[in-house]
Amino acid sequence: MDINEVRELFLSLVQIDSHSLEEGKMAERLRNEVIALGFHVQADNAGATLGGQTGNLIATLAGQANLPKVLLAAHMDTVRPGTGVKPRVDENGVVWSDGTTVLGADDKAGVTAILTALKEITQSGLPHGQIQVLFTIAEEIGLQGAKQLKADQLDAEFGLSLDSGGDLGTIAIAGPGQVKFEATVTGVRAHAGVAPEKGISAIKVAAHAVAAMPHGRIDEETTVNIGSFVGEGPTNVVADRVTIIGEARSRNPEKMADMVRQVENAFTNAANEAGAGVEFRHQVMYEGFEFPSDAPLRKRIEKSLEQAGFVPNPVKVGGGSDANVIQSLGIPILNIGLGYEDIHSTNEHIKIENIVSAARVAVQFCMLPHD
Secondary structure (H helix, E strand, C coil): CCHHHHHHHHHHHHCCCCECCCCHHHHHHHHHHHHHCCCEEEECCHHHHHCCCCCCEEEEECCCCCCCCEEEEEECCECCCCCCCCCEECCCCEEECCCCCCCCHHHHHHHHHHHHHHHHHHHHCCCCCCEEEEEECCHHHCCCCHHHCCHHHCCCCEEEEEEECCCCCEEEEEECEEEEEEEEEECECCECCCCHHHCECHHHHHHHHHHHCCCEEEECCEEEEEEEEECCCCCCECCCEEEEEEEEEECCHHHHHHHHHHHHHHHHHHHHHHCCEEEEEEEEEECCEECCCCCHHHHHHHHHHHHCCCCCEEEECCCCCHHHHHHHCCCCEEEEECCCECCCCCCCEEEHHHHHHHHHHHHHHHHCCCC
16 A cells, blocks of 8 residues: 555545535545446435435445455544645644644545555455445434435445544444433523512523433443533523433443433423423434454454554443444444544544554455454
8 A cells, every 4th residue: 555645545535525414525536436446336315315415325346255245434524614624744644634624534534544445455456255335424413324324225244434533453342322312391481570489490490400310420331411501581581491402321221221211300300399391302313332352243353453463452432423323224333443633623633654554454354254
């Protein structure tokens, strides 16, 4: 692999604007790249469903029937501010933006590594089974692109997702599920100066509920957080409506369900005590996962890392990714670290050398036979 070619490819990709649901130009570039390598490409209807410029790209290359069918995955979108990225490479081979935008290494480093691996495989005539590549949209706004996928669109025995922090060698072998919840508290309006006793403050009720509910780090695998508390109004009116939005995460589904019950009970009890009303809603956003040491996929990725010259470092993570959604479609898939740092900030950066290394791991993953 030519590190100079990898650098030029990465620098080119990060300069393509691709905020969530605005991935049209990025999708067109990637479509052309994989078609040139012999892949059949199609886009699904995720873009139309979500109001975006393009759907998820699914590209497939036939391979040897005696080798496993594999999936490589990354996402095309970036967080804001990601328009007009001006990358610079320092003397150590580290790529940064000019400080006014994110760099977009999350996840264009993963995209670049996949394209580099595919080029190495196809141009060098390396043995491989069927390779399917998934480039998703709208990952950064709640995995929305991946959630539009259907199981029959994907055809793989194993998956490798290139969308994680941590040094090369890192494998995210366990991650939490997530539930989002929303509570709307309804009180009674009254004049705050003339007759406050006639009112029931929805803000006060909601504050009591938040104070009583579990919050923050619950244990090693479980967290709860309130992200939004909105009860706007003039100071001379007792507020009669407040909306609170939050989430619970856990690698243990029973614990996650218990957290949601405790949160709901806190709001119900606070409302009942004050004579207020409350409407509580929750939704499972994605399921968690955990792969033991003897799981075939974990062993395959660890072997791929070792053959590429890295020591496997299995870790349990607290975030979610497209991998959570793809798991639910029946394809075991895990994320590996790409070595990018300070993502979602204007200080985001990555070594080009790390992208080359991730590509080498992806090549090994595609070439390995069945156990």
